[in-house]
Amino acid sequence: MALAAITVVLVPLFVLARTVWVEGGADLVEILTSAGLVTAVRNTFVLAVAVTVLAVPLGTLIALALRRPDLPGRSFWRVAVLLPVLVPDFVLGYSWLRAYGRAGFTDDVFGLHWLGVQGALGVTVVVTVNAVPLVYLITAVGLAARAEPAMERAARVSGAGVLTVLRTITLPLIRPATATAAVLVFVLTLGTFAIPQVMGSPAGFTTISTRIYSNLARSSDPLAFVEAVTLALLLVVIAVIVVAPADALLGPRLRVRRVASTDPSSASGGRTASRWTVLAGIAGYCLLAVGLPLLALLATAVTKAVGLPPTPPNWTLDNFTLIITSRSAEALTRSLGLAACAASILVLLGGLVAALERRRSGRSVATLVTLTLVLPGSTLALGMIIAYGRWIGGTLTIILLAYIAKLWAVAHRPISGALDRLPPDELHASRISGAGPLTTIRTVVLRPLAPALLAAWLVCFLTALHEVTMSSLLYGPGSETLAVVVLNSAELGQVGATSALSVVITLVLLVPALAFWFVIRRLNRAPNHGTAVTSTDRAPELAHAG
């Protein structure tokens, strides 16, 4: 276990540092002060700060709004706001260009387009849209776990109005969750690649990740390579500088607490007049941020040529027949196989680390695994190339290795959380009833863990399927994934083909996601996790009555 962690995480990092040290040498100062690098670093930092500042309040607001039990169609909106998670980030970025950019949907129909969409502003907004579901998920869990309805009711009955309760009780209660979300959003934005690449690069907006990508494309220039490696290390350094104090500050408060209730319901209905305002806000956000862009993407995919209005006379399936080539079909098969493979290995590894974590010896591995969460994909990929590129460069194996390193923590977290929620007495009861350790796992651990294991598998599978940051650096002839094909097509400016490909990859993601989602929900609803009968059920001593 420790060996696996070292192979996929520590070795790549180590070789990166060594490369900078050995090959950078005297040029290091020159590299570090070059205008291009400074701009990229500054852009990345400003982008991360801006996205955090925008996404955290927005996601928290949505979590609070979706808690209202009287919100019409609440379960639908709960899924709808998660949609950007399922849509690959490069598809989201591209669809925004199709919707709001020049020659996009609003330009064709209303003659409106926003110049800023292609460039820093557009990148900031779309990365924010992409990050909001994450914030929503974390704060919703925090709300369910810590802000029990009784907490807010106690405040209301003490004389606090709705806004005062929010300020003095609810927000302080979920502060650990909000802080976690902020740190995660910041770190993930540092390493984000696809959206800046699709929306920013054409306008000359560079970030660290996109610069690494373009530097590697100029592989003949040794200085460019060293600069890429330096940038990759800088990413880690910035991430660690931000995360380390945050973790030290928040760490003790973020330790696991048992979830008190799984239904994050609001304490009190509030005024009925305002729920339509809330509904309008959420619906409007979903429509503008995700709905319209995806529709615009679909419209482009079925329209004959750019610039024609997306009306039935101009409809065609040519774009789809165009992309049905053996190359893209192979890429699709490859992507699916790779993602399934990675997800299966990851669930196994995640489960093992989660189990080991309970013992003292396994804890350092678990810490290491958690650290990979802040490791940007570009950094990992570069490390992989230098460490193992000689033997397996450009093959599917190196991509698989990179996926495992990147997603290990993603698989580990839900499994570990589910294990934490498993009352130890349930295991003790099994052992005392005569079951061995393995039988105990099979009979009483696996079933309550099943939703978490499935969820971990699904998240890994979907993330691997639309991963493009590492794949675009690591792929070689014959190992392109579908996501890489889409990205390359976008860079070549094939609008119709890219839109069609984007539609295809989104469908490929949505179908299994929705299917699994229903399975997981059904598993969670199964009676074995029904509410335990509490002591309040103690009947008066009436058993003696005739």
Next chain:
Amino acid sequence: MPADPLEIRGLTVAYGEVTALADVDLNVAPGEVLALLGPSGSGKSTLLHTVAGFHPPRTGEVWLNGRCVSCATSSVPPERRELAMVFQNYALWPHLTALDTVSYPARRRGEKRAHARAQAQRILERLNIGHLAERHPAELSGGEQQRVGLARALAREASLYLFDEPTAHLDTHVRGVFLEELVTRQRDTGAAAVYAAHDAEESLGLADRVALLAAGRVIQVGTPQQVYDEPVSQLAAQLTGPSSVLTTTDGGELLVRPEWARLGGDRSARIGDVFFRGPHSDYLLDTTQGRVLLREPGPPRQRRGDEVTWSLRHSWPLRVRPGSGSDAEQRCRTGVKVPVVDDPHVPHGVGT
């Protein structure tokens, strides 16, 4: 005459399709303690939460001190109903210390921080937990947490207190002490209170009046003695304490409380079981009319299987409506010979 602190008229509350409360009428007089007694799921919490304004009722009205806070057209939000509430699971805020928690209501009234804290400290002292002022809930025991919960309610200075099973999660030995504290403080304030509980002893002991709740309906309201001695149904009898039911020869039913029967007398039975309960012992008698639970002070004097004699000092007819004739007539009609009892019943309630 001043208006009642609480008056509920025709209250019906539903969660979706499920009716939690059906057509409830209740009132609480100034200074009175009304106990809501019922099994879990009977609607006790729903009733309190509706009075507090957390659930909108489907129909019906809630009046507080002569003010309609929940009527067809208008609903006063919880923070302006001026109620105090103690919650079943304490509902203490994990991020606030005991002192900050207790000063919270005063702060919301707009009092200065220092003043609110001084006031809170005094309340904590009165509840003998002044030394815990700087602790967070996680650092307090269950009994201490609930004292902080009570202190927060006292700080609200309300004219009506709502207690939502405040002792449900407390250990037995803490429960008694806390209950005593609660009753004393509530009496000090002179405020009225509604106390929800599923424990018969607890509610009969502290209430001026008891409302029996089952499946969302009020099945009986009366003084503790009334609901104990004269329950309207077998269900009401079971809610208010241990009891047995004897079947008479003509199919009627007689309620017998354990202390209404005595060992020795003109009836014969076999001891089905014996339970030592500390201050007294319970005997389960197998008689020709059914099983009877009988209570005698002291340790067990008989063993299982012994043939014994016993007598009935008092009983209550369940099948015949009270008020349709004299008690003696009713008893004659049931066909069971019962000695007429005029002496007061054996005291009951807390501590028996």
